[in-house]
Amino acid sequence: MVKQLLSESQQDYLKIVLDLINEKKVARTKEIAHRKGVSMPSVTEAMQKLSQENYVQYSAREFIELTPKGEEAALRLTSKYAFLKHFLVDVLGIQDEIADKDACKLEHHLNKSTLDRFILLYQFLTECPKSDKRTINLFKECIKAAEGDFLCDSDCKSCFISSNFPHRFGEKTIHTLLSKLNRGQKGRVIMLGPDSEIRLSLIDKGLLPGSEFHVEEIGDANRPFVVQTDGCLIELDEEAAKMIEVAIEQPE
Amino acid sequence: MVKQLLSESQQDYLKIVLDLINEKKVARTKEIAHRKGVSMPSVTEAMQKLSQENYVQYSAREFIELTPKGEEAALRLTSKYAFLKHFLVDVLGIQDEIADKDACKLEHHLNKSTLDRFILLYQFLTECPKSDKRTINLFKECIKAAEGDFLCDSDCKSCFISSNFPHRFGEKTIHTLLSKLNRGQKGRVIMLGPDSEIRLSLIDKGLLPGSEFHVEEIGDANRPFVVQTDGCLIELDEEAAKMIEVAIEQPE
DNA sequence: TTGGATAATTAGGCGCGCCTAATTAAATTA
DNA sequence: TAATTTAATTAGGCGCGCCTAATTATCCAA
8 A cells, every 4th residue: 555645736736625615615627727826737637636546526527526535634734734824924923925825835844843843832922821921022023123113112123233142152252243343253143133124135145143154354334344154255234234243252 | 137046956956065065075976966865867967957057067077066156055045044953953942853854945945034034033032132031941841841751840731731811712712621612612722732642643633723623522531522623523532632722602 | 599708628748856777987906 | 907896977768747729518698
């Protein structure tokens, strides 16, 4: 007995079919194609294959239905997806359409035990009596600050660039801002400031918490800083450099 | 000018090449094949393609090197990967090998803004002066409890199954355990208890926080509970039913 | 009831990422 | 240096998931 696993695409089809049956009583080729963003022949082909493996009840030009096996699979997938979307939207504050896509990806790719840890984190933040209920609200203030909404009564902006906890990057390190370093110094990124646009560009360039770097050129208001992370040169203007909190070795 | 994007597989190749160059100075077909878990011809083919698009310097039987373009790409990917693994291991406490795989998947599939939110959450939990530094430690106790390690001085086990915060599932709901419901009642899952094995099986069956269900049959120590989530029947023994905290509509 | 619109399917093809088998080049060692 | 081992490549093929074009079935309205 060979255990046939569903491909990612097949999983998507099953979820879509379930959704359509719930919403509109019947699942039609055209609508499935539309939701999945593929052509109708692709749907026909997929349904034929799924029907061979007994996930759907399908014969040409008749209603597409889920078999018990297919329904079970679809429901498992859907509930994982629903939780993940929930987490992304409610805890992380991700925008709806992006959360949709990412929840779907996560549902496909996350290991069981990792999913469980996300559930645990969710439970912890929203329900655990030991965790301060304010925690999640504080985090939401952070999000607002990161989105540039400083109208909120938090002073997160300064918090982002002035924390100085000793941290996991070693005992003998001190924390400062990248903008204060000299040429030749090495360090490790601890935090990125909240400014949304710069933040995202830094992330895109690969300068994330935990990244090691080396200062190639120091800059000022007119010239850019140039830092290297493992060989990749990144230019930063002063504004960006002031947003990057770093850990450096204690100078002797 | 067509913007050629790297496929998932190509991204993996670039990361592996970068790793090998850093570790062993040179990247060899055989070693790449081994790390990626593919055959050598697959590597050759991939390198030829990557070299066409100017990500690697490649000619038959010579050393494989990264072009600046390839190195930049590899570094971006690697630093995202590194952060994500970091997050999975340090915050969520995921096991090393699983974290490796999942970080890789996340790196491929997470939207930029979602990645940013994970960074924000990480920063918040580990650095933000407003969040109680104990928060993350409390969460780690939760993890221990969920792993069945009740030797830790936390009383998380009871916490898991006795919280009664009003929560987002509506104002007029009350919280109880699934084991206390009668046949025919509907409810929504709030929390799952910490027992690792049962927990994972519930998650696998699709009974996650947020799932709606309907009690088909009530059970006791000898007979199983049967609940339905959107049409999928799930059998639960009493032990499991006692681990599921649910929200139900306030009975009139 | 019949012709036109719409929906669904079949036929044929394509790119990607992988494979095995066969071949060739390079490195090692007798 | 010749023989052998090891590494890398070429050749040819496969399955998956998608596509377009052409065909067929179904529905609806004149």
